[in-house]
Amino acid sequence: MFIVAIKYMLTFVFSIIFQMEQIKRANKLFSTDCIFLRKSLNIPVIAEKPSLFNGLSLLDSPENECQEDSNAAVEEVVSPPANRTSPPSSPETGRPEVTQDEELSAKDFLHRLDLQIKRSTQAAKRLKEEEYLRHEEDDSYATSSYQH
Structure with missing residues (x-):
């Protein structure tokens, strides 16, 4: 409990x-x-439901890069049940037993958190690369327009 x-x-x-x-x-x-x-x-x-890709397109998502991530990532909607009773208590201790569903949901939560961190990191790297390329283009335009 x-x-x-x-x-x-x-x-x-x-x-x-x-x-x-x-x-x-x-x-x-x-x-x-x-x-x-x-x-x-x-x-x-x-x-609307927020996107968890943080600027990544669907093709750039980690699920498409790693096959085991796509198999392990299961979209789950968490909603409290309408009439939830307390978990069954153990006859010896009188304490409620932790069911496997609760452990699984904690595991799912941590897995989703790991995926979100990975996606955020990839999105940050991608944005940094795009900014670098944009900066390179701006520099090339600035130097090419200079006349002797």
Whole structure:
């Protein structure tokens, strides 16, 4: 029961931190700025499911690069069940048993987190390369337009 409580507490804390970061980003606040000192705040509303590719096209996604990642990455929608009862308790200890589904969901969460970090890293590298190429093009135009 304690493990389940920690799991849900961490999920709640991460969602609050994520929401606060979204609000700060929407209002162009720095981490040292306080949101409580502003007279008004823009609250972002997500109308559609966000893309996890962070600027990568579908062909550039890590699933297409690594076959084992594509087999392991399963899209899962997490929604709380309507009538959830407490997990069955063990007759000897009286503590609820942790089911394999809960362990699997933690594993899935960490796997998705790893994939998202990998995608973000690849997107950052790709954007850096594009910026470098754009800078190279600008330099070539600047030197070619110079006349003696």
